[in-house]
Amino acid sequence: MLLLLLLIGAVTGEVFDEVVYPPQFTMERIVGGEDAPAGMAPYQISLQGMKSGQHSCGGAIIDERWIVTAAHCIHGKSANALRVLTGTQDLQQNDTKYYYVDRIVEHCNYEPRKYRNDIALLHLNESIVFDNATQLVELQHEPLAAGDMLLLTGWGTLSLGGEVPAKLQRLEVEYVPFEQCREAHGNSTNVDIGHVCTYNDKGRGACHGDSGGPLVHNGKLVALVNWGMPCARGKPDANAGIAYYHDFIRTHLSLSQQEEAEVEGEGGAESKDMRRAHCN
Numbered sequence: 001m002l003l004l005l006l007l008i009g010a011v012t013g014e015v016f017d018e019v020v021y022p023p024q025f026t027m028e029r030i031v032g033g034e035d036a037p038a039g040m041a042p043y044q045i046s047l048q049g050m051k052s053g054q055h056s057c058g059g060a061i062i063d064e065r066w067i068v069t070a071a072h073c074i075h076g077k078s079a080n081a082l083r084v085l086t087g088t089q090d091l092q093q094n095d096t097k098y099y100y101v102d103r104i105v106e107h108c109n110y111e112p113r114k115y116r117n118d119i120a121l122l123h124l125n126e127s128i129v130f131d132n133a134t135q136l137v138e139l140q141h142e143p144l145a146a147g148d149m150l151l152l153t154g155w156g157t158l159s160l161g162g163e164v165p166a167k168l169q170r171l172e173v174e175y176v177p178f179e180q181c182r183e184a185h186g187n188s189t190n191v192d193i194g195h196v197c198t199y200n201d202k203g204r205g206a207c208h209g210d211s212g213g214p215l216v217h218n219g220k221l222v223a224l225v226n227w228g229m230p231c232a233r234g235k236p237d238a239n240a241g242i243a244y245y246h247d248f249i250r251t252h253l254s255l256s257q258q259e260e261a262e263v264e265g266e267g268g269a270e271s272k273d274m275r276r277a278h279c280n
């Protein structure tokens, strides 16, 4: 499911009150991103339906066995309904590598209707083989500063109602601090401290993005695309902030390593309790 609505508008000058929406969407207007240069974003994956083979969401490789994506991308789905394409910027050049999901860890406080805690981990049934087109991305810990530019990549950017560009798109977006973001959304509590907000600096109004897709700063994963509103109105998009969910991610990754190291027994139950305890 593509979450971000690609609504196009034109901003007259920098005055967001004077936004003008064109009467209709056209492919030509849904521009603002551009083809990612070769070698960019080797951590990017395409999450696909096992049966349909269709691209549904983005995500990022954070470990040889783990993908991180948005919870709404996998909510209600079973692990064996999903596959992960790695190592390509071109969806039609799919002779690279598919991996298969054997476990989904949806954030336990995910609120589907509010898109809160919209983050999930996918465990793969075999280890990813890294090469120059397939790599993991490290997680960002340092806080961002207003005006920091983030790199957004995804296949959803040219898409409206399901059309997906074959080539991975890239777009630079600007980090918007929490208070400013919440205020831009009328002080809505739908924007919470787990979100990292971004704005398309170009001000051209296209909302680009692909649910679950990675936002990276200085080569480190900062956020995953969650939800957005028409950018042309000057409303920032909300993304799941990786730093905020650091414990959630680390706990599951390390517990999983323990489980794989240990064989069985009481460790399993204990791990599950720990998992609950660390779910935030």
Ligand SMILES: *[C@@H]1O[C@H](CO)[C@@H](O)[C@H](O)[C@H]1NC(C)=O
Pocket (backbone or CB within 6 Å): 038, 039, 132, 133
């Ligand atoms: C990756 O390495 C292969 C050779 O092993 C080379 O042909 C290809 O251009 C490289 N790709 C990038 C993005 O560097």
Ligand SMILES: *[C@@H]1O[C@H](CO)[C@@H](O)[C@H](O)[C@H]1NC(C)=O
Pocket (backbone or CB within 6 Å): 053, 091, 092, 093, 094
């Ligand atoms: C690879 O892509 C081609 C062209 O888009 C498609 O026909 C084929 O089914 C795909 N292969 C897999 C394994 O999805």
Ligand SMILES: *[C@@H]1O[C@H](CO)[C@@H](O)[C@H](O)[C@H]1NC(C)=O
Pocket (backbone or CB within 6 Å): 100, 125, 126
């Ligand atoms: C992983 O899952 C896929 C799809 O179910 C299966 O074909 C493959 O054999 C599995 N690989 C391993 C190592 O279990």
Ligand SMILES: *[C@@H]1O[C@H](CO)[C@@H](O)[C@H](O)[C@H]1NC(C)=O
Pocket (backbone or CB within 6 Å): 183, 186, 187
């Ligand atoms: C949001 O809250 C701030 C600070 O309390 C206030 O100044 C502003 O007017 C509010 N904006 C809206 C749209 O309610």
